[in-house]
Amino acid sequence: MKIALLGYGKMGQIIERFALERGHEIVLKVTIDNQEDLTESNLRKADVAIDFSAPDAALGNIYACFDANLPVVVGTTGWYGQLQEVKNECLVSNNALLYGSNFSIGVNLFFHMNKLLAKLMNDYPAYEVQVEEIHHIQKLDSPSGTAMTIAEDIIANLDRKSEWVNELTGTPFDDVLKKEQLLIESHRIDSVPGTHTVVYSSEVDEIEFKHTAHSRSGFALGAIIAAEWLEKRQGFYNITDIFNFK
Ligand SMILES: NC(=O)c1ccc[n+]([C@@H]2O[C@H](COP(=O)([O-])OP(=O)(O)OC[C@H]3O[C@@H](n4cnc5c(N)ncnc54)[C@H](O)[C@@H]3O)[C@@H](O)[C@H]2O)c1
Structure with a gap:
């Protein structure tokens, strides 16, 4: 799977390590210092995006992924006031988004x-x-x-x-x-x-x-499992949709 990392801080860097271990490739990394790389053509090189950025960056990143028809896993928190609006846009545009306040x-x-x-x-x-x-x-x-x-x-x-x-x-x-x-x-x-x-x-x-949590590894691994799950899907999901606890 080719992955675009939106946010490459504490979480993004651990996600990269686990992704490579699981045989995936990182084709794009966007941070606050190279936001100009968040283009439709760059996003289209990926099969899925994983966003662990910042509350005020998440919405822009999500809509950029929708414009590029790229499934996006969103670990960033602090934007849930806009959840309904994002859900509507995701469904209307036939895109795929999975979010979760905690991926472990x-x-x-x-x-x-x-x-x-x-x-x-x-x-x-x-x-x-x-x-x-x-x-x-x-x-x-x-x-x-x-x-x-x-x-x-x-x-x-x-x-x-x-x-x-x-x-x-x-x-x-x-x-x-x-x-x-x-x-x-x-x-x-x-x-x-x-x-x-x-x-x-x-x-x-x-x-x-x-x-x-003893470390951030549980969140990172969960985010990659979520990306593997989302890659071939359409729709708006929460991390709980992956688990089937009785
Ligand atoms: N859902 C989960 O399981 C989970 C777990 C841990 C952290 N988080 C959340 O993930 C987010 C990131 O956490 P972190 O610890 O990696 O933070 P961090 O501060 O270490 O890294 C943030 C990254 O986002 C980038 N960034 C900031 N503004 C940006 C912008 N406008 N455009 C593009 N990139 C931008 C920064 O350059 C940096 O690379 C936070 O919202 C945190 O609460 C969620």
Whole structure:
């Protein structure tokens, strides 16, 4: 498979390593310093694009791929406010896009178990729930896309929560939390690749459900598996469409 890498930072470089190991070829690398290379003719040299760039770059990259009819896997987070618009454009133009707030298999297992747990906790109202995420200090968006997925899955399955609010440590948070609000606490610490915890606490005890990424390798491998899956497809997909957890 010939791959165009849109974004060649921490993730793009690991993806390149895994892609070469799996016998793929990198035919284009676009960073903030060579955006002029993001042309239709360059994109047409690839079978699939993988975007791990920046929240404000993702939309332009996605539409460039649509113009070149190139399937695109989008790992970049922080652009989901435009999700519906992108989905419509993808379907109208008969293109292919797969996105995911987290490409690691472990986190996708975690997502699945989080939904089951939230459903179960409907019967145990004594437990208050909260989501915590820790990422490296260079991370641009807050809360993490992964934490948003976790929170939205809790809200969809736990009747006593209807919206999430975010508190980034170090920034003022004056709101008083309402009963129906789910708090996502974001922490930015050194070089942490990504830790997510769901905590259910009652007066008598606490249940912690936690995923810790040891490195970025799980995200990178998942992104290549997603690209292999998407290459011959059309349509708008989420990473969860690849997995078939019962
Ligand atoms: N979905 C997942 O599993 C997952 C996992 C890790 C990171 N991410 C997300 O992926 C994105 C990239 O993460 P990273 O750690 O590699 O970041 P990074 O800062 O190390 O690299 C970003 C890359 O994007 C490039 N870039 C920035 N603006 C650009 C533009 N306008 N046009 C083209 N390229 C541009 C930079 O030059 C750089 O090469 C972030 O949004 C991050 O949250 C997602």
